[in-house]
Amino acid sequence: MTHSIQADSGWRVWWQLTRPHTLTASFAPVFLGTMIAINYTDIHWGLFLAMLIASLLIQAATNMFNEYYDFARGLDNEKSVGIGGAIVRNGVKPKTVLSLALLLYLIAAVIGIWICSQTSWWLLVVGGAAMAIGYLYTGGPFPIAYTPFGELFSGVVMGYLIVIIAFYIQTMSVTVEASLLAVPSTLLVAAIMMTNNIRDMVGDAASGRKTLVILTGRPVGVMILASFFAISYLWILALVIFNDLTPWTLLVFLSAPKAFNVVKTFKRYTAPLEVMPAMKATGITNTLFAFLLGIGLLIHHLL
Template identity: 80%
Template sequence: MTTTLQADSGWRVWWQLTRPHTLTASFAPVFLGTMIAIRNTQIDWGLFTAMLIASLLIQAATNMFNEYYDFARGLDNEKSVGIGGAIVRNGVKPKTVLGLAFLLYGIAGILGIYICMQTSWWLLVVGGIAMMVGYLYTGGPYPIAYTPFGELFSGLFMGFLIVIIAFYIQTGTVTIDAILLSIPSTLLVAAIMMSNNIRDIVGDAASGRKTLAILAGRPAAVNILLSFFVLSYAWIAGLVLFGMITPWALLVFISIIKPVKIIRIFKRYTEPLKVMPAMKDTGITNTLFAFLLAIGLLIGHLI
């Protein structure tokens, strides 16, 4: 049976434009950073909500910039897998997509100003750089997504930095514990980008991109993805072994079945549509890992 790509209608057009399976890359680090902070302070849920919404808006806008610039460069068509499809399948005007992306950035910026007013104005600089990276990921003359550094930038800015900011706005400081517990988030957000690049390796190579997956080759790229998963789980096990965090953090291993399934799919299939579930499950892995780690830390704190 052949899977076909169909046009969406109504609200689904705009929902798919956000690429919802990638939004966990924003939610998970905010939640994790906040749960790390709960061990040190009383949580300001207003700041948490503002940070969460701003992060989701930035991620959605980044996806829309991706949609716009890939279309503008002739890289997307109605058969492209993994895109929102608003432009090439649903007839939305490219300028509408670009304008919506900037609108979401504007709303995120307003929320950022509120957060700065409650915490530190230095975050305005940090947040501004993060937003600039989000735009330059596919925008500008030298898009980051077309280079071997996509996983590095996404991991650092959408994984590590969001955890640290979420922790900082609650505590007013950055601790060694927060930094160490941000490492798996960094790796798993990078894994989302790597799985995306493995899925698109043929089309990206044809369009002239030089992603890490292309340069390494597909078998090596799958092994790199595997290493991201292995290091994430081993990192938590190591922190528990050395007594730096509660053994309850080992709850993350409940989610390990997902990475096993992901690697099996990538090793078995190469067609973009057939590996799409693995790409989505990578995002789910990021969410489950962060949620289970956060719950484990919370239980260890309460007992």
């Protein structure tokens, strides 16, 4: 398995800066929350699109904050794997990256205000907290990404919370069913962060980070990653058996081979470039799982 890192040019510089393989962590929860809501009410597609765009902007901005602060702390160089590379490989000024991230946050905030005007102003508090965590993930004096809690915060905010907000803006309520169906999303977004931390654990350890996989060791970290996948699938199966969830949601198992291959790759390879395909596959797994779960709920609604 051979890969190489090359500088980008033109629009690819800015596209890679968003770290596109992570953006599914925003799309999938919004779609899922909306599909859960479809069995409760008629969908307001304007609110859906607004929520989707705002979430994508926040995720992209978070990635740019990551790029900026890792460069500022001397953690990234032209050979770093998994970064957008706009600063160290493509010559974009660090302040430009930071300014672009802040601009995306501003646009997301304006969209969020409109969503609040159509639903509830309490969402300002929730949305503001989510945006603050996105910034503090790598920004501020005590970055969350440098602690063992990166997977927890990213999973809860980008997985669980986005599902619940997407559901809430359609139904103006939060139900037990919505909360239960948001659990796999939480775990799969955490899995995206876990693959990132497994890949980067050598460099992270050298820089003084204390991520979960650094504290547990790589073999245990891979086992935790596998458990995120396993629990996600078993969770849906349990809801079908014990909680009267429609069997159509078992469509999620069509994505299981992708998750299996992710774990197999991380067990077989250790070099950052060698595991990059598995990282992208984790994002795809997250998207497929949410899409298939949402489609299962939609089929149940239509029938």
